[in-house]
Amino acid sequence: xxxxxxxxxxxxxxxxxxxxxxxxxxxxxxxxxxxxxxxxxxxxxxxxxxxxxxxxxxxxxxxxxxxxxxxxxxxxxxxxxxxxxxxxxxxxxxxxxxxxxxxxxxxxxxxxxxxxxxxxxxxxxxxxxxxxxxxxxxxxxxxxxxxxxxxxxxxxxxxxxxxxxxxxxxxxxxxxxxxxxxxxxxxxxxxxxxxxxxxxxxxxxxxxxxxxxxxxxxxxxxxxxxxxxxxxxxxxxxxxxxxxxxxxxxxxxxxxxxxxxxxxxxxxxxxxxxxxxxxxxxxxxxxxxxxxxxxxxxxxxxxxxxxxxxxxxxxxx
Amino acid sequence: xxxxxxxxxxxxxxxxxxxxxxxxxxxxxxxxxxxxxxxxxxxxxxxxxxxxxxxxxxxxxxxxxxxxxxxxxxxxxxxxxxxxxxxxxxxxxxxxxxxxxxxxxxxxxxxxxxxxxxxxxxxxxxxxxxxxxxxxxxxxxxxxxxxxxxxxxxxxxxxxxxxxxxxxxxxxxxxxxxxxxxxxxxxxxxxxxxxxxxxxxxxxxxxxxxxxxxxxxxxxxxxxxxxxxxxxxxxxxxxxxxxxxxxxxxxxxxxxxxxxxxxxxxxxxxxxxxxxxxxxxxxxxxxxxxxxxxxxxxxxxxxxxxxxxxxxxxxxx
Numbered sequence: 001x002x003x004x005x006x007x008x009x010x011x012x013x014x015x016x017x018x019x020x021x022x023x024x025x026x027x028x029x030x031x032x033x034x035x036x037x038x039x040x041x042x043x044x045x046x047x048x049x050x051x052x053x054x055x056x057x058x059x060x061x062x063x064x065x066x067x068x069x070x071x072x073x074x075x076x077x078x079x080x081x082x083x084x085x086x087x088x089x090x091x092x093x094x095x096x097x098x099x100x101x102x103x104x105x106x107x108x109x110x111x112x113x114x115x116x117x118x119x120x121x122x123x124x125x126x127x128x129x130x131x132x133x134x135x136x137x138x139x140x141x142x143x144x145x146x147x148x149x150x151x152x153x154x155x156x157x158x159x160x161x162x163x164x165x166x167x168x169x170x171x172x173x174x175x176x177x178x179x180x181x182x183x184x185x186x187x188x189x190x191x192x193x194x195x196x197x198x199x200x201x202x203x204x205x206x207x208x209x210x211x212x213x214x215x216x217x218x219x220x221x222x223x224x225x226x227x228x229x230x231x232x233x234x235x236x237x238x239x240x241x242x243x244x245x246x247x248x249x250x251x252x253x254x255x256x257x258x259x260x261x262x263x264x265x266x267x268x269x270x271x272x273x274x275x276x277x278x279x280x281x282x283x284x285x286x287x288x289x290x291x292x293x294x295x296x297x298x299x300x301x302x303x304x305x306x307x308x309x310x311x312x313x314x315x316x317x
Numbered sequence: 318x319x320x321x322x323x324x325x326x327x328x329x330x331x332x333x334x335x336x337x338x339x340x341x342x343x344x345x346x347x348x349x350x351x352x353x354x355x356x357x358x359x360x361x362x363x364x365x366x367x368x369x370x371x372x373x374x375x376x377x378x379x380x381x382x383x384x385x386x387x388x389x390x391x392x393x394x395x396x397x398x399x400x401x402x403x404x405x406x407x408x409x410x411x412x413x414x415x416x417x418x419x420x421x422x423x424x425x426x427x428x429x430x431x432x433x434x435x436x437x438x439x440x441x442x443x444x445x446x447x448x449x450x451x452x453x454x455x456x457x458x459x460x461x462x463x464x465x466x467x468x469x470x471x472x473x474x475x476x477x478x479x480x481x482x483x484x485x486x487x488x489x490x491x492x493x494x495x496x497x498x499x500x501x502x503x504x505x506x507x508x509x510x511x512x513x514x515x516x517x518x519x520x521x522x523x524x525x526x527x528x529x530x531x532x533x534x535x536x537x538x539x540x541x542x543x544x545x546x547x548x549x550x551x552x553x554x555x556x557x558x559x560x561x562x563x564x565x566x567x568x569x570x571x572x573x574x575x576x577x578x579x580x581x582x583x584x585x586x587x588x589x590x591x592x593x594x595x596x597x598x599x600x601x602x603x604x605x606x607x608x609x610x611x612x613x614x615x616x617x618x619x620x621x622x623x624x625x626x627x628x629x630x631x632x633x634x
Contacts (some may be wrong), residue, residue: 024341026363046343094392265626272362272622273590307587309582310632 002173003243006152008220009158009190011060019058019091023160025167025299030270035286036294040171041162041267045159045275046303049111051232052160052183053084053147059156061088069094074142076122076129078104079232080304081147086117097142099133101125109251137309148180149238158186158252164299165191168245171198172296177212177281177303178202178252179233181241187301188248198299202245202252205260207228211237212252215245229257229313232278232304261313262286267302276307318460319562321468326475326507329376331475336375336408340364340477342484342566342616347587356555357445357622358584359481362592362622366428368549369477369500370401370464376473377462378405386411391459393439393446394493396420396549398464403434413461416450418442418507422625465497466555480625481616482508488515494598494620495519495528495569496550498558504618505565506508519569520598522547524576528554529569532562546574546630549595572601578630584619590616593624612626 006160012073026041045053061073072095075085082098089096096117100109101124112119137144144155160183174191178184184202191198204211205228213221214237225234236244244250264280266287268303280300286293342357361369377389389412389447392402399415406413413434417426418441429436439449454461463470477500491508495501501519508515521528522545530538531554540553554562561567581597583604584590596619602609 029365034425043589048346050589268591268626272360272367272591274585274591309585309629312626312629315632 001238001243002238003247004149004155004158004186004189006189006193008151008155009162009186012055012152012155012160013159016055016058016159017064019062019154020055020159021047022163025164025272026271028270031266035290037286038297040164040168040297040299041271042299042301043273044160044301044303045273045279047089047304049080049083050304050306051084052157052301053080054087056153056157056182056186057081057084057088057145060150060152061085061092061094064092064143068143071143071196072096073145074133075099075145076133076146077147078108078199080306082108083111083115085145086115088190088215094243097136097140097258099136099295099307101129102237103235106167107308113130135274147253148182148235149240151206151240154186154240154244155180155185155189155233157182160301161190162235163185164301164303165198168299170196170297171299173201173293174198174299175201175203175282175285175300177230177233178204178237179208179278180235181211181237181245183245183303185241188244188250190207192248199278200250202246202250203285204252204254205233205281206254208233209245209254211245212254214242230278231279232276233281253282253285255288259284260288274305275302276304277313279305280304318560319468319558320508320564321472321475321503323506323510325468325472326479326503329372329469329472329550329558330476330584332379332481333372333375333476336379337372337476341591343588344496345588347613348583352607354603355614357481357485357614357616358588359477359616359618360590361477361618361620362590362596366400366404367422367621367623368397368401369474370397371404372476373470373473373499374398374401374405374462375612377467377469378402378409378411378467379617381409381411381460382512385460388458388460388574389413389460391453391457392416392448392462393450394464394466397540397623400428400432402462403429403432405431414453414457416446416453417465419610424625430443430462465499465552466557468557471499471503471557471561472506473503474499475507477618478504478507482515485614486615487614487618489614490518490597490610491618492518492520492602493618494547494550494595495518495521496525496595497552498528498554498562500573500618500620502561503569505561505567509565517565517567519567520601521569521571521603522550522598523571525550526571528562529571531559532569533622545597547577547598549593550598570602572598572605576601576604592619592621593621594630596620596622
């Protein structure tokens, strides 16, 4: 199992330039004042297909040889990786097959179909997802692009942190959410081996704290069922990302559900941007431990902005 | 009655630089494809205090002499101008008194108080507002900064269009919402006397179409009661702005309530930004008459992003 390094992130940045957006970094005086720190928000909610996931999918698809492109790509996902891979494949003229649980939101199915991908429905559990995907790949010879446990995907996700530190100098801390760990693992690669050492923090719902428990125990702990509101973070940490987190001494902060909702609402109200709950998780540690990071220069990667606008979290609580 | 000209907008731009944000212009491939045009969104929802109103308030306050600053500023407003003037005054260390109707949303009262302004409540009708404001001014000698029928305010609002055409070349059309007309009148000044003629279009709810009827009849028509969802546009066109619209041959497009809601939702979903209903009005003509502006390069001023996140328009319809 080869782990990606900083050079792989730099290569990925060259590869996806012209395909992925270089998303803006936003700043809010009002949030800085409220939280007593200097916050720099890398807005991956403005990324194509609405989340950082396009970076990794694009980096993987761009490296496929013509004969592999001919056979297409496949994955299972009910979320942002599905749309990202569908879009990345369509730009190379390649076929994408996405295994989605039959109870996935209609809006997500429409987005995937809108990018021209074929959807294969399965039962809403991991076993059915993996069996269905194996069947698809066995039949078509499609290339699997895993949502997070994939070297090229991880390197691609690292480009967001790379752009952030290129644009904002002298950051003390970078915070990203952690689910499968592609964004956090890729960020660890991107920030390694620079002159100026930046502390990297992964933020995770307490209700899905497998990354925290994995690092605490030293062995990869799988996530049991969770219904955290941060639907993008309901996956278990991947083994490549676990190894990267250990190698680069990444820390994990866990946060309560109500803090995630509070952070999300603050971002909408003060920044006037639409972010999904998983993105707000990265700001939540500042609300729970306001003193710990005070007066620091903090980069926060807002991972995405895809959610159901008919029902907002603060309306159900 | 002197009307502002392009030079006044250029002066205003110098005066407010360093106070007002130079807001970003965003672009969305997905909306371009959907609407068959090239759209450039000037994001005044990211402006300080959440709306373009800070430009005009700042331009007015910056010109006050020390003795006038000493006596403070005053206005009546239940909306974005209230917070904008409160903020602009606080930055000069001046006192602001804002007459607000007693039924104004608590969130808006909190925002105004948060900028250090004094709030004087009145009955929720125009007569009570004006009488209360006259009383405040008579007592304190405060300088009135009218929300839209004021030369300095109009010139300040024009700086948004000025920045837009500086950043995006060869626009065919610019669209802004129109209520009291400060943004539209100021934009008319900003776009006048340039080499390249840009068509200027004001967008207005059909349920508050006093600008449309005023231009059609050639005399200023006052708005009767309206409950358009675009709460920022429930005011009547000011006389200075009426004169500017005639002078610069500005056109008006009226739009249905359901189109405003549809436009607002599209902006949230596709652009991942929080805009208020009044801002979405400027995009609504493209949904009602998709053919009329096809293949054009269109600048759209998104006026603000302040609204009650507990209840979104598509949730009540």
